[in-house]
Amino acid sequence: MIKLDHVTKTYTNRIALDDVSVTFPAGKIIGVVGANGSGKSTLLKLIAGLSKPDRGTVTVNGVRADRKICRDVAYLPENDDFYPFLTLDETIRFFATQFGGYDMERAADMMSFLSLDPGQKVKNMSKGQRGRLKLILALARDVPVVLMDEPLSGLDPMVRESIVRGVISFMDLSRQTVLLTTHELDEVEPLIDTVVLLKAGRLIRMEEVDQIREDEGLNLKDWVKAAYQKIGEKDE
């Protein structure tokens, strides 16, 4: 269980998160959505312990999220930062020396599922291949929380589909919680259980995706538009 209690985070002159309190239940795939600059990445970084809140607390299974939380939390950053001279297989082994809990058998299964060649050098990989490598680095770890910042952005539709299927195939919902940020609302809608909508650093809605369809008869994209409009009117 991930818990934020009255969390505020500011960067020099901008509020990234504004008094956010929320609890994310275990065993779910949670989509964090909202416009650019709404606080999605900051939310993930706080849970990953890579960033400290100015006010409030962030805990993962009761433990305060600081640098050491990486034992329990896998974090896939938006940008990749690999050693170009390593092969794919060597990159995974290198990450396994830095972070605990890597299941090398699962990593090998994922490589074949995602049609990646373990012997290929990182410098020769396409953007789509690097996107899939990042997914392996995040999901091959046996940890209760997996955070993925924009796992689909900038990738072609076929790679996006293989990443969605990779998440479904390799995460263990009986033991893991996945939080991902995205703008690809249509593509993630069938994948996620719960949607969290941020606007200007505030958490404005959190709902079960199927409940939105049942109660409001809207798909995710239309619901996000409607929610943003409604909040906009209130602000004026």
Place this chain on the structure above:
Amino acid sequence: MMKEFDSSQPIYLQLAQRISRRIVRNELRPGEKLPSVRETAVEWGVNPNTVQRTFQELERMGIVETRRGQGTFVTEQQDILDRLRARLKEEQIESFVRDMTELGFTPEEITRGLQEFLQSHFEKGASEHD
């Protein structure tokens, strides 16, 4: 390729309908084991929790039975499967008639049009099922 879900209805219900159609088409036979939750989730590109809900819905309707530790199976009760088949037929006809009525066709025109279509369709021998 993943099949799109339409936007109005919950995904778990749409998936239940798709599996029901497979059963009516006999692609899944009475007593046959359904693919696991995980396999179904990967095939349709949906969350495993959603598939779990779909299976619960199908079970509530009596179309499938879950046997502890063995998996989920299509029911062998023929009356339930007959009812499912009849219901799908009604739903299809209802949506066809709704569309035609909206376009301004009278019941007589619809009946005549359908009869003519069926006649020429089957005379040509073009009876492959979609």
